[in-house]
Amino acid sequence: MQDxxxxxxxxxxxxxGASFYLEPxxxxxxxxxxxxxxxxxxxxxxxxxxxxxxxxxxxxxxGEHLFLKGWLVQFLPTENALNKEALExxxxxxxxxVRTWVMTAEHLMAIALKLGRTKDVARVESFIExxxxxxxxxDDILARHNLVEVWKKVSDNYFGGNK
Amino acid sequence: xxxxxxxxxxxxxxxxxxxxxLPFDEKLTIMEKLRERNAMLAExxxxxxxxxxxxxxxxxx
Numbered sequence: 001m002q003d004x005x006x007x008x009x010x011x012x013x014x015x016x017g018a019s020f021y022l023e024p025x026x027x028x029x030x031x032x033x034x035x036x037x038x039x040x041x042x043x044x045x046x047x048x049x050x051x052x053x054x055x056x057x058x059x060x061x062x063g064e065h066l067f068l069k070g071w072l073v074q075f076l077p078t079e080n081a082l083n084k085e086a087l088e089x090x091x092x093x094x095x096x097x098v099r100t101w102v103m104t105a106e107h108l109m110a111i112a113l114k115l116g117r118t119k120d121v122a123r124v125e126s127f128i129e130x131x132x133x134x135x136x137x138x139d140d141i142l143a144r145h146n147l148v149e150v151w152k153k154v155s156d157n158y159f160g161g162n163k
Numbered sequence: 164x165x166x167x168x169x170x171x172x173x174x175x176x177x178x179x180x181x182x183x184x185l186p187f188d189e190k191l192t193i194m195e196k197l198r199e200r201n202a203m204l205a206e207x208x209x210x211x212x213x214x215x216x217x218x219x220x221x222x223x224x
Binding site: 016019020021022023024025026027028070093095096102126129130132 | 176179180182183185187188190191193194195197198200201
């Protein structure tokens with residue numbers, strides 16, 4: 001899809017992205033972050049080129065997802081500075097022989113802190129517990145995106161409860 | 164916390180670390196199996212009956 005020029009760089013985020021670093025967990029869908037900037041087609045229907053490309057290949061629209069090869073896939077816009085940065089910084093890997101990008105552990109943590117739902121906080125705690133991140137890189141991201149206080153609250157709560 | 168409980172928690176963390184260190188492809192295979200298992204559980208008639216019962220209980224008279 002990228003080679004065909006339908007989308008530019010993309011990155012896997014959410015629970016599946018986190019499982020790149022953490023233990024595998026059950027997830028409803030795969031979150032794929034893409035930039036809608038410079039995409040062809042109708043700006044009011046930015047996902048249309050993706051749907052047009054993938055539907056003949058067997059993808060089936062299901063609400064806000066595309067059902068593809070057994071997975072529900074959701075394409076999400078990188079609509080804020082943190083998501084845009086996470087997309088840019090995503091690390092290249094191979095999944096079943098196919099080149100792909102996954103958000104860095106530190107960006108996944110920052111996005112989870114920004115979202116702040118119970119499952120997001122649990123994910124941040126998993127990163128802390130398994131030690132799968134670089135504190136200096138995380139601090140830098142948190143400072144840039146105004147998330148230092150949220151991090152302090154979550155980490156204090158984690159370390160306070162695990163003394 | 165008792166020594167036995169501490170050991171159980173340490174073993175759990177060790178297993179999680181081992182799972183985290185698996186190659187991504189292997190983790191995706193595990194996630195696919197977990198997803199299939201969840202779908203199977205959700206399809207179980209007993210589970211559906213239970214959720215219907217819960218809904219019925221919640222419906223105001």
